[in-house]
Amino acid sequence: MKKAKILENKRIKMTKLYDAAYELFTSNGVHNTVIDDIVKSAGVAKGTFYLYCKDKYDLVNKIIIRKSSTILNNAMKAVEKKKTEENFDFVQCVIYFADYLIEYFKKDKKLLELIYRNLSWELYEKVMHYEEMETAREAFIENFIHAGGNSLAAKYRLYLIVSMVGSVCYSSLVLNIPYKIDDVKEELYRSIKQILA
Amino acid sequence: MKKAKILENKRIKMTKLYDAAYELFTSNGVHNTVIDDIVKSAGVAKGTFYLYCKDKYDLVNKIIIRKSSTILNNAMKAVEKKKTEENFDFVQCVIYFADYLIEYFKKDKKLLELIYRNLSWELYEKVMHYEEMETAREAFIENFIHAGGNSLAAKYRLYLIVSMVGSVCYSSLVLNIPYKIDDVKEELYRSIKQILA
Amino acid sequence: MKKAKILENKRIKMTKLYDAAYELFTSNGVHNTVIDDIVKSAGVAKGTFYLYCKDKYDLVNKIIIRKSSTILNNAMKAVEKKKTEENFDFVQCVIYFADYLIEYFKKDKKLLELIYRNLSWELYEKVMHYEEMETAREAFIENFIHAGGNSLAAKYRLYLIVSMVGSVCYSSLVLNIPYKIDDVKEELYRSIKQILA
Amino acid sequence: MKKAKILENKRIKMTKLYDAAYELFTSNGVHNTVIDDIVKSAGVAKGTFYLYCKDKYDLVNKIIIRKSSTILNNAMKAVEKKKTEENFDFVQCVIYFADYLIEYFKKDKKLLELIYRNLSWELYEKVMHYEEMETAREAFIENFIHAGGNSLAAKYRLYLIVSMVGSVCYSSLVLNIPYKIDDVKEELYRSIKQILA
DNA sequence: CATGAATGAGACTTCATTCAT
DNA sequence: TATGAATGAAGTCTCATTCAT
Incomplete structure (x- = not known):
């Protein structure tokens, strides 16, 4: 046809x-x-x-949405696999998720830069509210409540962890601030644990 | 003359x-x-x-350096005062420092945006290595070691805290991601405590 | 279409x-x-x-190439005609060629100025190696050898004549040095003859 | 004082x-x-x-006048010496004069370029009518008449020679047209002889 | 739908000249 | 005289956008 x-x-x-x-x-x-x-x-x-x-910036946004959705989906699938196959607990999953992203962006710094430099609330919204992401978020909160927390604290801590991980990645990988990401990792994961404690 | x-x-x-x-x-x-x-x-x-x-971006840099140095100096002075007058301990000082900056940027979101959007490693270097900043960093590390930690862990944790606080400020105040900074604060300070624990 | x-x-x-x-x-x-x-x-x-x-000077070059090619072609055609119709010998042809150009530039001094003031080796190359020019040059050398000279001397004398004629034109017509071209012509042509002798 | x-x-x-x-x-x-x-x-x-x-171009002119006067004076002194010491005849003197200038400009191409590119009638006038130059000109004409020529022809031939030598220098030394000045010299001096014949 | 020549507002930058000190 | 900060007109070049084909 x-x-x-x-x-x-x-x-x-x-x-x-x-x-x-x-x-x-x-x-x-x-x-x-x-x-x-x-x-x-x-x-x-x-x-x-x-x-x-519409213009250049419209195209940037479309590209960012497409790329980040793909990466996040892959990250979630990878976490799911670990959970099923290796019986990862909640904290391990969160750390593994972060690690997956860090390892990915180590190999694709330029994309990280593109995303960070062009981030806006609208964009964040679109990326974060893809159906799969929503499911993952809910799983996080669920798990958190299970462990005796409350829904709001869960949301905030997730937000803090995402912010910390994202910012550290950006500084170390893109700005080249001289703390190598691999050197910081240990402390970073320890901090995640502590925040979730 | x-x-x-x-x-x-x-x-x-x-x-x-x-x-x-x-x-x-x-x-x-x-x-x-x-x-x-x-x-x-x-x-x-x-x-x-x-x-x-030299050009527009040269001026941006000069402005950022001037403004951030002023703010950081003021923050440090304020912390010093608390320490002397109210006998703040180490963790309290760190949290108060963060709080001072958050409160400042709540009133001057646009400056925060300007700084964040134009950050580069060279700029970061210049701002971070003003004499006074250096002194504050050393004090942080000193305190940390005193509490039984090692110098490297100190540096990394400081870095993690700065990243987290900066990123949360930016997201909440500039990107307007709908977690109000005041709502997140409590969890944020708890997380700082945990990281320093 | x-x-x-x-x-x-x-x-x-x-x-x-x-x-x-x-x-x-x-x-x-x-x-x-x-x-x-x-x-x-x-x-x-x-x-x-x-x-x-690309820029202003690119346009100047293009114009010079176009204009000089046209003029040189016309000069060569005119010489050819004289040769065929009036049986001009070699030296007569050279002088007629010079005369054609002088008469042309007398009527278009400004073009002569434009060409001279913007001459460069690359431009000279481009103009001088148009197919037709090449043919004329070869004819000159050919004729010269016929008369008992050698190829190198031929090239050099052609170069000397071209330099002299060009320079005299420029001085008299453009710089307005107070030797009128028509007054100098007789001696100029005599000199060409002598150089070719 | x-x-x-x-x-x-x-x-x-x-x-x-x-x-x-x-x-x-x-x-x-x-x-x-x-x-x-x-x-x-x-x-x-x-x-x-x-x-x-007055402006940049005023300064260029002043520099050109000063420099060329010096060079021409030196050239004339050198010729005079040859005439006295080695009994150079008229034609030899003219050729030696040309040779002196060529050798000078071989070592100072940039000056030749400066002079040529900024030549104007007024400048030419000023340089050519320095007292010493005038004397040399008159000597040339004198000599020429002595040899049986007339004053006007003398002036024109001098003009032709000067034009030819200047132009060849400029092309070979400045424009880098691939006839090395040393290769052309022989034919150039032969041509001068022929013009003066 | 696709094209790409044409547009022209607008950005950056230079630099001869002036003039208060 | 000597200075050099300030000027702003004048120039170059870019590039998002349009529109006739």
Whole structure:
């Protein structure tokens, strides 16, 4: 059918734009990437860009949402596996989750930079409220209450842990503040334990 | 004397530029502020700008360094006072320091945003290695060792605490992530205590 | 066809830029002509200029190459005609070639000035190695050898003659050094003869 | 006396400006040298520049006049010496004069470039009508008439020779057109002889 | 849908010149 | 005289966006 073909073509164009832009954004920064670079690299015409995106920042957001959802999903799957296969307890799961992300971003610092530098509340919302994330959050709170805590404290502590881990990653991996992430890890995981204690 | 007058004039020009730029950067963002806005607002000629700054980002850095040094100094003085007058112990001091900054940034969210969005390792270095800061860091480590810890763990825990506090401030105050800073505070300070435990 | 129309439009834009710039460069000098003058005079937008030229000096070069190629081609054709129709010998041809150029530049001093003031080795190369020029040069050397000379001497004498004629034209026509070109001509042609003797 | 001291001071300032500007003009070109470079390099204040020169181009002219007068004078003295000591005849003298200049400019290409690129009729006039030059010119014409020529032909041939030598120097030494001046010399001197024949 | 030439507002930066000291 | 901070007009170049094809 014609319609299917057209839709498929659109998807291809969009993907080309995503991929080209991602490469440029992470290599040269969003600020130093101009629409012309993107379309040239994607092999489409300039006008085409505007058929798919409002502007450069719209594209950055779309890319961040896509990438972070993927990573978070993978992290959650990995945690799930450990839980099932190795019987990880609650704290172990949280730490493993953090560790998964740290290991990932060690190999893809540029993405971490892209995400951090362009974070906004709207973006955070979208990423954090994907269905799977919601489930994971609820599991966290559930577990916490089980251990004798209250729902609010659970939320806050999760928030504190996420903030601490994210910020440490960013400082060590992107800003290159001279505390190597591997050196800090031990203390970081100890701190998570303490916060959850 | 003549020379003194000229130097005084230079200082005034510089201050006018700093103040105008600070106002514009915090109100509209660095990206949306153009040199023209700054000089118009400062009431100086465009060429004058380039007499004092290499470019816009040079000015941002200078402003950040100046502002953060002032705030950190004030925070340290306040802590010192508590220690002397109210006999605050080590952990209390750390928490009070965090609290001082949180309370400050609650009233000046825009500055926090400016600092965070333009942070780089070089900047961090400059701010963190002012003589007074160095003294405070050493005091922290000293205290920590006294309590039976080791120097490295001290450094890392300090780093973790700073990261957590900074990140929570930024998220709650700037990104407006819907955990009010005042609601999180209690858990935040508890977490600091735990990390230092 | 559509494509042809677009290409035609591009050619027109380019021509408009060339013509406007040529007029301004020769009237006011390259230094005193700014991009704004050119685009205003050509009736195109400023951005359009940068679609066709890297900068002002790129345009100067392009204009010089175009103009000098045309003139040299015409000169060569005129010589050819004399040779065929009036049986001009070698020395007569060389002198007629010089004379053709002198007469041309007498009517277009400004172009001579433009060419001389912006001459560089790369430009010289480009102009001198157009296919037709190459043929003429070879004919010169050929003739010279025929008359008992050697190839190297031929090249050098051609170079000396070109230098002398060019320089005299420039001094008399552009710098207005008070030897009128018509007064010097006789001695100039005698000198060419002597050099070729 | 005070007056003498003041005058001496002025002379020193002027010399500093000349020397600094000469260095910059020949190294970076007149176009790429700004007043600020000159005064900074000369170690005087910007305002001082305007006490001594109308503008940059005024200074270029002054420098060219000074430098070329010196060189031409030296050349003439050298010729005179050859004439007296080695009994050089007229043609030998002319060729030796050309050779002296060529050898000089081989060692100081930048000066040749400066002179050529900024030549104007007024400048040419000033340089050519220094008393000593006038004397040399007259000697040339005298000699020529002696040999049976007429005054006008003498002037024109001198003009042709000067043009040819100057232009060849400029092309070979400055534009780097790939005929090495040493390779062309033989033919150049032969041509001078022929023109004077 | 797709194209890419054209646009022109607007950003940055330079630098000759002035003038109060 | 000498200074050099201040000026601001003038220039270069960019790039998001449009629109005719």
